[in-house]
Amino acid sequence: MNGVTLDAVMGKIHKLPSLSTVVMDLLASLAQEDLDIDILAKKISTDQVLTAKTLKVANSTFYGMPRQVATVTEAIAVLGFHTIRNLVTTTAMVSAIPASSRSGFDVLHFWRHSIATAVCANAIATELGEHKSQAYTVGLLHDIGRLVLATQFTAEYDQAMDYRLAHDCSITTAETVSLGLDHAAVGEALAQHWKFPVAMQQAIAQHHLPARAGPLGLLLHLANAVVHALDLSNKEDDLVPPVDMLAFTALGLSDAALLRVFKISEKDLEVACLVLST
């Protein structure tokens, strides 16, 4: 076994490029009750690259804008703060960790699955009428530990994925067997380093441990499984992970609500993935 320790992971995490203050502020805003949208819009605007990318996606015909927008404030006025914050966060995160070209890890598949989980988690939160501000981002970043492992421990992670392929087992099992830790633990470490709201740190840590998870973790557990079951990641050897009944009973979603979640997830995914092609 070519193990990876949590200490080694922490060492690498501290050497990652830091997130811009704009993105840190956006993440912190997910747990804020009294949010000054104007101030946040001004902050986003100070990051020109981020703003340009966001407006390019917001202006694409898929968003059905009645007119072209030129500023973040205008985009928020037309599409709503919730949508724009999700769009900015996705745009920023997709480029937050530079991909390693040596790895066999498919970054595009990774982000497609992550965005699909974000869209699905958001749809579940909408049905519940709860967790609306955090569901999208926690879905987007639930597997971020995989990206850290694939880019910072490339050889070890390639071996873990070879093990997965050979045994056709879950990613978590392959990581635990070949590395000694899994992506949820690494994701939790990164979420702490990036000062995510505590509920989001826990949800990322527990998305494969539903028995220990809180409501947001259970929501994430279910959203992740739904995305695998709906085949939204476009991955030939995709596999639905075990689903705990607790995710259904604790969240209390009716069959009709879940069928709506399936439909919305499929419908919204392509638009949400536009970020990947800009």
Next chain:
Amino acid sequence: MTQPTKSFQLPLDAVGIGMSLAEPLMGAQGEVVLSQGVELTQALLQALRRRGVTSLSVLVPDEGLAPAPAGDKRSSAAELQLAQLERLAQLFRNDDGQSGTARLRALVTRYRLDGSP
């Protein structure tokens, strides 16, 4: 001529009225509860649910599966559904028997069978 059909092990919730049993359904003592080919009605499905049956091996309605003139919409829709059911079986290939996994599978199967593409 026999119509081409395909059998699927479906969660009970996903079994539609009018589908028929691909294999005889056996009881705990090895007795035949329902014979192969029996068409499933609402009453039968309710009775099976009361008996605690959770899944059935069924033949998907075959009228759309018969070789049909090119462009026959019903046929291509049925073929698409078949392909989707096969893909679902592959995605759930490591089914651990957890009730949550079974519930998700039943729901997505229902979604695929009901959903008009």
